[in-house]
Amino acid sequence: MSAGSGFDLKIRDGNNEKNTTLPTAPQNFVTPGTIITREPGFMRGHGTYVFKDGSLVASVCGTVERVNKLVTVKGVGGVYNGEVGDVVVGRIVKVMQKRWKVDINAPLEGVLLLSSINLPSGELRRRSAEDELAMREILKEGDMISAEIQSVYNDGTLALHTRSVKYGKLGPGTLIKVPASLIKRRKAHIHNLPIGISVILGNNGYIWISPLANGRMPGTNMEQDETDGQKPVLEEIKITGTDRFAVARIKNCVAALSKAWLPIYDTSLMYSYDCSMKYECKELLKPEALKEIGELVREQMSTEGYMA
């Protein structure tokens, strides 16, 4: 294959692009400004506000949900608002006194306290001044971590923790960002797929794809009795070409699901991976391929009843 032969610039024809496979909007779908009810006596929940004439108005796009007297609008898109227990993938942006600031795609940066991580040596002890000075050796600006949300402060800031072996600093891999609303809350977010690739579906819309188990950097955040004093060396991690193609394929499948606005979890991801096998990895970048995979997955999922 000659170099640069994959290059193609298509001339867009507006008429051919009409999307004919849009799903119909569900019942109770509202847009910002829609009056939900004029009757008094309802409590306003998230996504609603009271207009000056007393009527309840929606402030986001979504479906109206009512529980007794509480009316909420469950938004369809929008920014990520974290809840306790969510698994997130984040990037360290600042190293401060006794804490790290983490970019987790939320309105405010997340906070990871020095006391919320496992010390590299695996000891259980009080953090000292030396620990504070050595913070950059554990996590520095730019590092990727997987963490769980411990609590939410009054102003909405999310406090994270990595006090478990499955969380912590991430090893070689790649990040892809999708809208946060496409990642539904499930029992497990860290999946080690049967193809030898691990995927962390962060609730905040950041997805980490890596050939390592749990996506994690080996030798960091280990159990207390597993430490052997060895510092992990990045250069010793070898990744084969097959693994790289698998990671790239998963990355392109995530892009296909995101473009088709389909929820992303391990089943939909594996469906799309199987559907994508007829294309070469880089052919998945073509818009027709993305569209086809989106449609196939949507069909398969609606027949299996996942679209409820």
Place this chain on the structure above:
Amino acid sequence: MAEILLSEVEKYYLVMGVGQDVRVDGRSRSDYRQGDIDLNAVTNSHGSIRARLGETDVIVATKVDLGTPDPDRPDRGTIKFLVDCSPTASPDFEGRGGDELAEKICRILSIAYDKSGTIDLKNLCITPKKYCYVIDVDILVLQCGGNLIDVISMAVKLCLGICELPRVTGLRYDLGQGVPVFSTDEFEFDYLDVKNSPVVVTLPRVGRYFVVDASLEEESCSKGKLAFGVTPDGCVTSIDKLGRGCYQVKSIQAATAMASTVGANVNNTINMRIDSLRELKLRADPKPLSMPMDI
């Protein structure tokens, strides 16, 4: 250009991948991302193109005007470039941040079209020393997703290719001066011959290899870039070094050979698109701007 924060592990994964010829999205080192072109993005111009390649998005519009030739070159017309890096494209472009990059790109384009001799500017002259066509090319960067200069050069070539120059039907004598009169017939115009004009191929060096059409992440991992202007027959018209880095002669030779093959391919595809676009434009409702009658 816009640099993003990446972790060591991401850089390691990316750079080692380039070494094994498997990039992060599965492409090889010489593969391009997907792209498309939109005609008539801007209505009040003589021709406009919106080009997208991957995440990078630019709009180019041309306006043809009557002007006087440069006193040093009285028998040639002029093509002027203006690049605007909008702050929406990248946080780096806020305020005056985008100006340095804009100037650099203007310079690369001017060298490619002015000095490389691949476009005959004599065709733009109407009356030597007195009147000539002045083509203003305006470029707006909507989104910077890596490989900006290449996309701009492709869009500029497409836009100049579909630019319609109204034909001069005669001279109107005004106080002894002969002012050109332009045809009012919508279908009487000439196209600019841009078949041989170059397209830029930027090759950042990631690790020990050069890659074609780098994404933002790949550019953030690169040490310097080499930008080559390449004609449809593989001839390299200009080389620019961007960013910090030094190269051995062997590396530059390897990069030149790569740019030559890749660039020829890209340039020929662009030439085919120009033909299709010209047809498309004729079939659509032509609404050209009227030419000013006096300077």
